[in-house]
Amino acid sequence: MSDIKPDWIAVDWGTSNMRAWAMSASGTVLAEARSDKGMGELARDGFEPELLRTVGDWINGPVTVIACGMVGSRQGWVEAPYSAVPCPALPEGFARAPAQHPDLQVYVIPGVKQASPADVMRxxxxxxxxxxxxxxxxxxxxxxxxxxxxxxxxxxxxxxxxxxxxxxxxxxxxxxxxxxxxxxxxxxxxxxxxxxxxxxxxxxxxxxxxxxxxxxxxxxxxxxxxxxxxxxxxxxxxxxxxxxxxxxxxxxxxxxxxxxxxxxxxxxxxxxxxxxxxxxxxxxxxxxxxxxxxxxxxx
Missing domain, CATH: 3.30.420.310 (2-keto-3-deoxy-galactonokinase, C-terminal domain)
Known part of the structure; x- marks a missing residue:
């Protein structure tokens, strides 16, 4: 068991890799971890096991995870629908990812879309x-x-x-x-x-x-x-x-x-x-x- 006890965990999960940070409530980074298993290599049921393999030692009780990137794509852990421009940089309606671990609450930030010319970002x-x-x-x-x-x-x-x-x-x-x-x-x-x-x-x-x-x-x-x-x-x-x-x-x-x-x-x-x-x-x-x-x- 790790001595690191984050108030929450920040995750940037892209197509080719994942980066995670153990965070204090004030926004201070307590520790960092990385995985080379990005969205492109994981099935939907593979995200939680990979997250636990990477940061499981940080979980010492109920913890909130905030994630961004391709983890919220159609092929990701959970699809976080796009918000249409004009919109705040942090759109409303974070998606809740299904997690089996009783101490995990995982939220994924939505991407942004533009109808014309067609474009998207995550x-x-x-x-x-x-x-x-x-x-x-x-x-x-x-x-x-x-x-x-x-x-x-x-x-x-x-x-x-x-x-x-x-x-x-x-x-x-x-x-x-x-x-x-x-x-x-x-x-x-x-x-x-x-x-x-x-x-x-x-x-x-x-x-x-x-x-x-x-x-x-x-x-x-x-x-x-x-x-x-x-x-x-x-x-x-x-x-x-x-x-x-x-x-x-x-x-x-x-x-x-x-x-x-x-x-x-x-x-x-x-x-x-x-x-x-x-x-x-x-x-x-x-x-x-x-x-x-x-x-x-x-x-």
Whole structure:
């Protein structure tokens, strides 16, 4: 039995992994645990056993679990219906997940949907809520880089609209499963190559497909290094995304929430367009959002 006795447990359960934090009532993190069993690897009856395997030592009596992410999808532990924009970042109606353990009460935060253009999010709404909890009366645009990057217009503590870009997934697919796999290094970087590619893509986004193949040709003919090609591929894709998302971020207050290295690429690319952005660490904001959800649940 663990000495850790949380007042509640915060959980971020995505497609590929799960992170959990033992929490005090005041929102202090007491301990952290992780699992590599995400929604994509679990049947509905597998979520509770995996949660207990990961954090079971923390359960020393009745405890509330607040979860966000793909755990609330149709394929998750319980489906938490989407709330339609415009709506609060923490929508009403948390879903109660079925738990057999007598001391577990598990609540899942709903996602957010947009009818036109059609779009959905799960998990990002909790980060948005955490950011707003720490930045009262903030209006502007929040960028959440990742496999599927979100650009979210926030005003009066509500999500007004949002747009998703598959930039991260495109980078992984192109660099690993196309002819460019022969040209793109698995690691390494070139800041100048990235910056130039962002500028090129923003100036002529319609030439993206042609510029992508040029990475292969320049490697064959001009000895373009794999590290430079990697940076240019990232710059081309992020530049094309910024060009498409320009109606969102132009002239707005901007916050970028997520993992440090990837978020910094977006901050740097925006700065080159004279659009300064505030960079925010993703885990801390997720915990802040889950804490806001817990406080709402407890009234």
């Amino acid at each position: 998990g990002e709404e909790t980060q948005i809520a955490g950011f707003l909890a720490r930045n009262k009366n903030w209006d502007g645009v929040i960028c959440l880089p990742g496999t599927h990057t979100k650009w979210v217009h926030v005003s009066a503590d509500e999500v007004v609209s949002f747009q998703t870009f598959m930039t991260g997934e495109l980078f992984a697919t192109i660099s690993e499963h196309t002819v460019l796999r022969h040209s793109i290094a698995a690691e390494g970087w070139d800041d100048d190559a990235f910056a130039t590619a962002v500028t090129d893509a923003m100036a002529r986004p319609e030439r993206l497909a042609a510029r992508l193949f040029s990475l292969r040709a320049e490697g064959l003919l001009n000895d373009l290094s794999g590290a430079a090609a990697r940076a240019r591929l990232s710059g081309l894709l992020i530049g094309a995304e910024l060009a498409a998302a320009k109606p969102y971020w132009l002239g707005q207050q901007i916050a970028v929430i997520g993992a440090g290295d990837l978020s910094k690429l977006y901050v740097d690319a925006l700065a080159a367009q004279h659009a300064p952005a505030t960079q925010v660490q993703g885990d801390a904001i997720t915990i802040a959002g889950l804490t806001a959800a817990y406080r709402r649940l407890k009234g």
